[in-house]
Amino acid sequence: MKKIIPKASFLLLLALAANSAFATENGADSFALGAEGMMAGALPPPGLYLLNYYQNYHAGSFDQGPDSFHLDVNAFIPRLVWMTEHNYFGGQLGFYAAQPLVDLRLSINGMSDHNAAFGDLILGSMLGWHSGHHHWIGAIETVLATGKYDTPTAFQPVIANLGKNYNTIRPIIAYTYAPENGFDLSTKLSYSFNDENDDTHYKSGEYFAGDYSLGYKLNNHVKLAIEGYAFKQMTSDRVNGDDIGQKGQVLAVGPAIQYQDQNWSIEAKYLKETNVENRPEGHTGLLKFVWAF
Template identity: 40%
Template sequence: MRVRIPTKLTLAVSIAMLCSSAAQATEGGGSNYPMGAENYLVGALPPAGVYPLIYAQHYSADDLNDDSGNSLPIDFSLDANVVAPRLLWVTDKTIFGGQFVAAALLPLVDLDVSVNGLSQSNQGVGDLDLTAALAYHHSPNLHTAVGIDLFAPIGEYDKNDLANIGRNYWAVQAVYAASWVDPTGLNADIKLMYDYNFENDDTNYKSGQEFHFDYSLGWGVTPNWTVGVGGYGYKQVTGDEVNGVDIGNKGQAFAFGPSVKYANDQGFFITMKYQKEFAVENRPEGDAFWVKAIVPF
């Protein structure tokens, strides 16, 4: 259910956000990709087949940082609960030596935002994420994947709303992922991404280009259990643009925390991760809890 902000309150919110414009790196201070979503096995695609996955996240932040990493003097809070089903299709077709993979993800979002006493809640479907990739299995331990994500702006959006689930612009993301997998030894994973954002036609705002990565590092304490750490790194490469004018506002963030994975011999696995953000500039700073599961059939 959407809670509409009256016109005068919308103006007040706009003034409050303009006063803290340094904390608006990328439009609204967010990104199409949910930072830190991936964990162990990110580069190790399963055998040919169709796999349903589920991602679940709780994110909370009550600091909005400026370009020096200091919390702005604003009464701010953000809480998001997300459940994102994903359908993964690993084919038996090869292109350039890699196994062709396709996927689609559609997040279901419950969002609450408060700024200086003004608040709004919104629930609904977010933007669609479509993936095409090639998967490589170099050895029993080393696996990689390269691909492209397309973010389609189908999520609910209104430029006068404080809590927007959709971002109202297209984005393309290049991806490279690698995993070193050892059930009774070292496990290391990284997913490198570079985003190009197109303009939001409703606001004439074009968010800057973004480089970011998810990572995990762990040890297989048994053939089924891996424990370690994980998180993400984020750096905005180019400034935002309004009506074609570069206004800067480059964001930065890092996150770190414990991570665990359980996998059985039938292809099922689940990962859980807590991550705390730090060294954040021009973005909200908070923490997140992630769960990811895949069920073969």
């Protein structure tokens, strides 16, 4: 028998890890929706790289959630990438780590909370292949429940948590086609497996997520693109082992621009969400800065 969960179950909103992304338990998750865009499937040569992401996300409604809902997230996510000189199965080996710093303001039905601290730590390893104009990446990523988390209570049902309080394993593939005519077709796809939140006995469902980008190089420094992301939850959430029938989805699209020089680049984008189910609905602005040491 399906267990019915009242709207009060949505009062807890957790923040992202690599980006603001809302799905699964109480509308929150850790996949970096929209973070990647142009040349997402092309790994750089051996060396050390610093990627800095900044995101501002605002949502003023929650599909199938509370009547009055406002969420503002500002996140800064430094990501250190080390590309080695080792090759396995013909692919170049690399590692990365990301530690989000999150400022989250949440208001639901007249109740509000605000927190600013570290989110959940992300660790990953990857292999990259190149063949002419084609580039591929295969990766495995782990999101560890290291961020600040407090269990909601009857006295404090609204908590702006910065961690999810459960771990995630995520296989990832990415692809880029970049011919000499200046076009850049890129995508990054993932599938997430979540364990149970021991404090709430809530197990978030498995889900597919992906970023996409269609760009064009105007000159040696500037690229323009249409970018976005898609999210689709494939299995329902469970509470105490019972299927509660909650599945989220969203699609986002918007413009992007990138400027690159010899050892650095910066990309900016604005994405608007649509086709939302069982999640907050909003818009996001992102900046991505890459520096090669």
